[in-house]
Amino acid sequence: MAQEIPNNIFCQHDHRGCRATAMRGARAACRAANLRLTPMRARVLEILLESHKALGAYDILARLRAEGRSSQPPIVYRALDFLVSNGFAHRLERLNAFAACAHAEDRHQPMFLICESCHQVAEAPLDRLGQDIFARATKLGFQARSPVVEVSGLCPACQGDGEQ
Amino acid sequence: MAQEIPNNIFCQHDHRGCRATAMRGARAACRAANLRLTPMRARVLEILLESHKALGAYDILARLRAEGRSSQPPIVYRALDFLVSNGFAHRLERLNAFAACAHAEDRHQPMFLICESCHQVAEAPLDRLGQDIFARATKLGFQARSPVVEVSGLCPACQGDGEQ
DNA sequence: GGGGGTATGTTATAAAATAACAATAGGGGG
DNA sequence: CCCCCTATTGTTATTTTATAACATACCCCC
Ligand SMILES: [Zn+2]
Ligand SMILES: [Zn+2]
Ligand SMILES: [Zn+2]
Ligand SMILES: [Zn+2]
Numbered sequence: 166m167a168q169e170i171p172n173n174i175f176c177q178h179d180h181r182g183c184r185a186t187a188m189r190g191a192r193a194a195c196r197a198a199n200l201r202l203t204p205m206r207a208r209v210l211e212i213l214l215e216s217h218k219a220l221g222a223y224d225i226l227a228r229l230r231a232e233g234r235s236s237q238p239p240i241v242y243r244a245l246d247f248l249v250s251n252g253f254a255h256r257l258e259r260l261n262a263f264a265a266c267a268h269a270e271d272r273h274q275p276m277f278l279i280c281e282s283c284h285q286v287a288e289a290p291l292d293r294l295g296q297d298i299f300a301r302a303t304k305l306g307f308q309a310r311s312p313v314v315e316v317s318g319l320c321p322a323c324q325g326d327g328e329q
Numbered sequence: 330m331a332q333e334i335p336n337n338i339f340c341q342h343d344h345r346g347c348r349a350t351a352m353r354g355a356r357a358a359c360r361a362a363n364l365r366l367t368p369m370r371a372r373v374l375e376i377l378l379e380s381h382k383a384l385g386a387y388d389i390l391a392r393l394r395a396e397g398r399s400s401q402p403p404i405v406y407r408a409l410d411f412l413v414s415n416g417f418a419h420r421l422e423r424l425n426a427f428a429a430c431a432h433a434e435d436r437h438q439p440m441f442l443i444c445e446s447c448h449q450v451a452e453a454p455l456d457r458l459g460q461d462i463f464a465r466a467t468k469l470g471f472q473a474r475s476p477v478v479e480v481s482g483l484c485p486a487c488q489g490d491g492e493q
Numbered sequence: 494g495g496g497g498g499t500a501t502g503t504t505a506t507a508a509a510a511t512a513a514c515a516a517t518a519g520g521g522g523g
Numbered sequence: 524c525c526c527c528c529t530a531t532t533g534t535t536a537t538t539t540t541a542t543a544a545c546a547t548a549c550c551c552c553c
Contacts, residue, residue: 258422278471294461306485307442313423315477321470
């Protein structure tokens with residue numbers, strides 16, 4: 166598949182392991198920052214970590230209900246607000262959906278690659294592209310604050326296929 | 330036409346003039362491409378061109394109704410589909426809203442600057458940044474098709490203010 | 494054990510988008 | 524001119540996404 170360095174989502178990997186690692190990281194980060202990763206918030210994060218697809222708030226809601234938790238939209242949206250504002254998840258604007266952050270260990274600006282065929286979502290750090298975008302904005306007199314970069318296309322596995 | 334400075338939306342300009350120019354351009358482009366810029370579609374484009382803010386579909390709907398046209402959501406969405414797929418308007422994913430294209434004369438990928446204070450929206454060509462994004466995606470094994478770049482921040486006029 | 498802040502639970506509603514089908518308008522061939 | 528075909532518009536109903544408003548429960552500190 167691709168390679169292990171920049172981005173592991175489109176690669177084969179031990180997904181249970183990556184989920185557990187992410188949860189451990191989130192718990193540690195919350196302890197360090199004095200944030201409360203309550204059971205509700207933790208469960209929503211786990212659900213996001215179960216796949217590398219983006220989930221809509223109502224998909225998450227349905228899972229919570231399937232697990233027997235009574236749940237209503239505001240509960241999910243509040244958990245997602247927490248996760249997004251503290252960097253444990255991201256919102257995908259094109260999809261009205263959410264995905265767990267793949268690089269929560271460091272502060273970063275994300276760029277998303279969204280497969281139009283299998284709907285997997287990969288997050289890569291924006292890095293220098295973010296700086297370039299800020300520079301372009303500055304040249305136009307605009308004080309940039311938060312950039313969104315989301316690219317639709319085909320993931321490695323879906324490129325051969327006739328689109329499935 | 331516009332001007333050679335990259336972006337005139339955050340500058341003072343004769344807005345009636347720029348609207349008329351854009352409408353003329355759209356009519357010519359439709360004639361050339363054998364597309365039908367029907368009265369409905371033209372009116373929606375004019376409404377988008379009346380300001381440099383992004384309008385939600387239901388804002389447009391309200392205007393059409395205020396003008397006496399009976400109108401329902403599908404009508405507006407269909408007109409917007411036409412305008413967006415033929416390059417006369419763009420959808421702003423972060424805002425669930427639409428804006429007339431500021432550079433309809435040439436095929437381009439847009440980048441949007443969205444003022445969080447006055448809600449004006451400026452479109453700049455993505456140009457080399459688009460190529461860089463594609464290159465990054467390619468390096469990750471991803472076949473990029475359509476990139477979305479939308480930057481929130483403060484426009485020149487709103488930077489001094491206490492946010493108003 | 495009380496008080497204040499934070500989080501969750503619940504009801505209702507708003508906002509954005511689409512499905513499905515009916516009616517109409519235009520345009521070319523007979 | 525009339526018919527047929529297609530594209531467009533009109534209409535009704537519904538789905539999907541998100542938030543407002545308020546009640547209850549929890550937790551830490553005193
Ligand atoms: Zn991330
Ligand atoms: Zn794929
Ligand atoms: Zn444009
Ligand atoms: Zn502004």
